[in-house]
Amino acid sequence: MKRGKNYQEKFKLVDRSKLYDLSDAVETVKSTATAKFDETIEAHIRLGVDSRHADQQVRGAIVLPHGTGKTVKVLVFAKGDKATEATNAGADYVGAEDMVDKITKENWFDFDVVVATPDMMGVVGRLGRVLGPKGLMPNPKSGTVTFEVEKAVADIKAGKVEYRLDKTNIIHVPVGKASFDKDKLQENLNVLLEAIKKAKPASSKGTYFRSVTITSTMGPGIKINPAKI
Numbered sequence: 001m002k003r004g005k006n007y008q009e010k011f012k013l014v015d016r017s018k019l020y021d022l023s024d025a026v027e028t029v030k031s032t033a034t035a036k037f038d039e040t041i042e043a044h045i046r047l048g049v050d051s052r053h054a055d056q057q058v059r060g061a062i063v064l065p066h067g068t069g070k071t072v073k074v075l076v077f078a079k080g081d082k083a084t085e086a087t088n089a090g091a092d093y094v095g096a097e098d099m100v101d102k103i104t105k106e107n108w109f110d111f112d113v114v115v116a117t118p119d120m121m122g123v124v125g126r127l128g129r130v131l132g133p134k135g136l137m138p139n140p141k142s143g144t145v146t147f148e149v150e151k152a153v154a155d156i157k158a159g160k161v162e163y164r165l166d167k168t169n170i171i172h173v174p175v176g177k178a179s180f181d182k183d184k185l186q187e188n189l190n191v192l193l194e195a196i197k198k199a200k201p202a203s204s205k206g207t208y209f210r211s212v213t214i215t216s217t218m219g220p221g222i223k224i225n226p227a228k229i
Helices: 005-011 022-032 080-089 097-106 118-134 149-158 182-198
Strands: 040-047 059-063 074-077 093-095 113-116 160-164 170-177 209-216 222-224
Touching: 022 182, 022 209, 022 222, 040 182, 059 182, 074 118, 074 149, 080 093, 080 149, 093 097, 097 118, 113 118, 113 149, 149 160, 160 170, 160 182, 170 182, 182 209
Parallel strands: 074 093, 074 113
Antiparallel strands: 040 170, 040 209, 059 160, 209 222
């Protein structure tokens, strides 16, 4: 694959044969983020599990101590007092059947996270075919199906991220922006890795962290030594 001149210059900053310590990896990824916009720093973590088996799923959500650097738009499905609570907590959109109509009839997706109270899941369930493929379906495991609407919205706005395996047994999570201080990026990454470590399925055998790579939006991947996690 042919790469542009800028990418090739960034590529020279990375030793592809090296497994970096976490601190050095964060420093290197910041040096490769030279785009004119504030690039997102992402972690890509391949685990030694098989996502085809229910007892080897790895999924959860955490609040990154320094957030993601992204302004997240939250849609809440709730009624009555819980709808008021969601609005007061800072939700960008709050509704019920009206939001279902807006999404299905107008193809409206101007939101990043969906939260729903349990009593609204019958309504939200009608959107499974459109929200599911986009990874937007509320789920109790990620804390987005709850009556604690205020806390859910506050956590998401503060930098809550969801992690889960894809079909290739890799987890992809944003951990901040290139403009973040090195220490903040490193702390966010440490918190994420610790959460994934604690989520290790009992049925998982052998090496758990197969590979850990961080990258900026426009930069090459930097491999972290998984043995030191």
